Amino acid sequence: SQKIEQNSEALNIQEGKTATLTCNYTNYSPAYLQWYRQDPGRGPVFLLLIRENEKEKRKERLKVTFDTTLKQSLFHITASQPADSATYLCAVNQGGKLIFGQGTELSVKP
Amino acid sequence: GAVVSQHPSRVICKSGTSVKIECRSLDFQATTMFWYRQFPKQSLMLMATSNEGSKATYEQGVEKDKFLINHASLTLSTLTVTSAHPEDSSFYICSATPARTYEQYFGPGTRLTVT
Numbered sequence: 001s002q003k004i005e006q007n008s009e010a011l012n013i014q015e016g017k018t019a020t021l022t023c024n025y026t027n028y029s030p031a032y033l034q035w036y037r038q039d040p041g042r043g044p045v046f047l048l049l050i051r052e053n054e055k056e057k058r059k060e061r062l063k064v065t066f067d068t069t070l071k072q073s074l075f076h077i078t079a080s081q082p083a084d085s086a087t088y089l090c091a092v093n094q095g096g097k098l099i100f101g102q103g104t105e106l107s108v109k110p
Numbered sequence: 111g112a113v114v115s116q117h118p119s120r121v122i123c124k125s126g127t128s129v130k131i132e133c134r135s136l137d138f139q140a141t142t143m144f145w146y147r148q149f150p151k152q153s154l155m156l157m158a159t160s161n162e163g164s165k166a167t168y169e170q171g172v173e174k175d176k177f178l179i180n181h182a183s184l185t186l187s188t189l190t191v192t193s194a195h196p197e198d199s200s201f202y203i204c205s206a207t208p209a210r211t212y213e214q215y216f217g218p219g220t221r222l223t224v225t
Binding site: 034 | 112114116142144152153154156159201203205212213214215216217218219221
């Protein structure tokens with residue numbers, strides 16, 4: 001079955017820089033891949049969905065890429081702000097269900 | 111749009127009692143809802159898929175007699191943790207998917223503590 005791997009180490013960056021988070025999957029390319037944000041003690045919030053035939057997708061300061069050759073998605077936050085500090089989860093669809101990675105904690109320092 | 115609510119947000123119960131958690135899609139209908147459990151510093155683990163008008167589909171290792179799921183309407187699913195034990199203490203989160211979309215919208219979660 002599909003395994004989703006995200007960098008378990010926390011990512012610390014300075015305000016204003018671009019944060020880049022990585023998501024790798026192990027098996028077949030999913031039809032689409034999703035990114036969520038989760039704050040402590042809260043449910044995840046949907047951010048972006050990218051389909052396998054899309055190389056890149058943007059939404060305001062967010063950008064997601066999908067490389068089916070590398071079996072990897074990158075999630076970028078440009079001009080990062082302290083309010084962007086949270087855990088970011090990558091998820092892929094498998095048989096109508098979502099399989100989540102363990103998430104990467106992002107901390108943006110002022 | 112696409113708002114999902116959960117109630118209660120936090121519950122403490124004694125070992126051996128049952129607890130019911132409600133999940134509602136407030137502004138859309140959801141034929142399918144999902145129940146997850148999340149332990150500290152870990153990712154979401156899918157427990158079951160709740161289908162309106164039919165039995166839930168449980169993931170491997172999840173006891174269906176312990177975690178009762180009812181999806182009585184297109185906007186409400188309930189999870190009942192029966193005979194709760196301290197090891198059931200966790201963060202329970204539901205989600206729902208609007209028709210003709212793939213993204214899931216999550217509730218705010220329910221923190222269950224069994225003493």
